[in-house]
Amino acid sequence: MFILHAEHSTNASTFSVLVTASTLADIYAATTTGIGTLKGPLHGGADEAALSMINAIGDPDNTEKYIEEALEGKQRIMGFGHRVYKAYDPRAKLVRSYLEESLTKEPSDEVKRLLQIALRAEKLMIDKLGKSKGIWPNIDFFAGPLYRVLGIDNHLFTPIFVASRMSGWGAHVVEYWHNNKLVRPLEYYTGSLDLPYKPMELR
Ligand SMILES: CC(C)(COP(=O)(O)OP(=O)(O)OC[C@H]1O[C@@H](n2cnc3c(N)ncnc32)[C@H](O)[C@@H]1OP(=O)(O)O)[C@@H](O)C(=O)NCCC(=O)NCCS
Numbered sequence: 001m002f003i004l005h006a007e008h009s010t011n012a013s014t015f016s017v018l019v020t021a022s023t024l025a026d027i028y029a030a031t032t033t034g035i036g037t038l039k040g041p042l043h044g045g046a047d048e049a050a051l052s053m054i055n056a057i058g059d060p061d062n063t064e065k066y067i068e069e070a071l072e073g074k075q076r077i078m079g080f081g082h083r084v085y086k087a088y089d090p091r092a093k094l095v096r097s098y099l100e101e102s103l104t105k106e107p108s109d110e111v112k113r114l115l116q117i118a119l120r121a122e123k124l125m126i127d128k129l130g131k132s133k134g135i136w137p138n139i140d141f142f143a144g145p146l147y148r149v150l151g152i153d154n155h156l157f158t159p160i161f162v163a164s165r166m167s168g169w170g171a172h173v174v175e176y177w178h179n180n181k182l183v184r185p186l187e188y189y190t191g192s193l194d195l196p197y198k199p200m201e202l203r
Contacts, residue, residue, distance in 0.1 A: 001146070004091045004139060005161050007168020009084070013038040014165075014172055021173040022183040034169050035162050041078060044140075044161040048154050050079030051114075051144025060116040067124050079141025080125050086134035095142040096122075102149045114145040 007014055017034040021027070038044035057066045070077060082089060099115055107115075122137050129135035147157060 001095075001143065001160065002164045004094060005143075005164035007165040007172070011083075012040075012043050014169060017169045018172060018176055019183045021176055022180060024180065027170065027173060030173055031166065031169060034165065035158075038161055038165065039158050042076075044158055044165075046078045046138070046140035047143040047147070047161070048157045050141050051148070051154060051157075053078055054114055054117045054121070054145065057117050057121070060113060060120055063117050063120040064124055067121055071128065077121070077125060079144075080129070080137055081135040082138050085136070085138070088130075088136040089138040091139035092137045092142055095139055095146055096137075099142055099146050099149065102146070107149065111145070111149050114148060118142060118145050 010018070013034040016037040017030045020033040021030040041049040053066075057063050067077060099118070102111065103115060118141065122141065126136065144154070144157065147154075147160070152160070
């Protein structure tokens with residue numbers, strides 16, 4: 001899991017690490033920035049969020065109804081989709097195979113239930129959004145249930161992810177500092193111009 005979660009290309013947390021490093025803040029500050037970014041449920045926090053959803057589904061027979069309703073309500077299903085990969089995340093395939101392997105080793109009722117829900121959710125999501133929108137399972141969908149198999153609590157998911165990314169973040173920073181440039185994007189204002197000024201007391 002450490003290897004599968006290793007840092008790759010300029011994902012959101014790596015980018016934020018580089019922004020902080022570009023100010024010549026130290027490596028500790030840069031890493032802290034990366035941790036904050038990785039925590040978000042659209043990024044590394046997705047494994048915890050996906051497991052919460054699987055737990056909220058509760059009963060395997062509730063899976064399709066829960067997901068259909070969530071999609072109708074325009075909710076995102078955590079653990080699916082990727083900013084870059086528009087195909088089945090190859091890392092997710094491996095994690096899924098580890099989970100299937102664990103089923104052959106007399107798993108607890110909790111693990112069996114989690115996996116049944118995860119597999120039914122995966123099938124439904126692929127049918128509904130896979131080919132049509134390029135929304136496929138990502139590594140975070142199966143990571144949570146696998147960590148439960150290993151007896152690891154939810155609050156350790158992000159720290160495990162961070163540990164996996166740390167060497168990659170460090171390598172990016174060292175490389176970036178060879179030819180450092182302060183990251184400073186420009187913005188282009190596209191709103192209205194020449195708006196009338198309304199004094200504070202009249203607002
Ligand atoms: C990762 C993520 C932010 C990438 O988003 P993106 O490439 O910008 O995709 P978009 O926001 O352009 O979405 C494209 C369409 O797919 C839908 N979509 C994307 N991810 C979805 C998901 N997880 N569940 C349901 N619908 C999803 C969007 O609502 C959008 O639909 P629309 O065309 O009807 O408006 C997004 O897929 C997501 O929020 N996933 C869940 C969080 C997650 O698992 N993160 C870990 C990534 S490794």
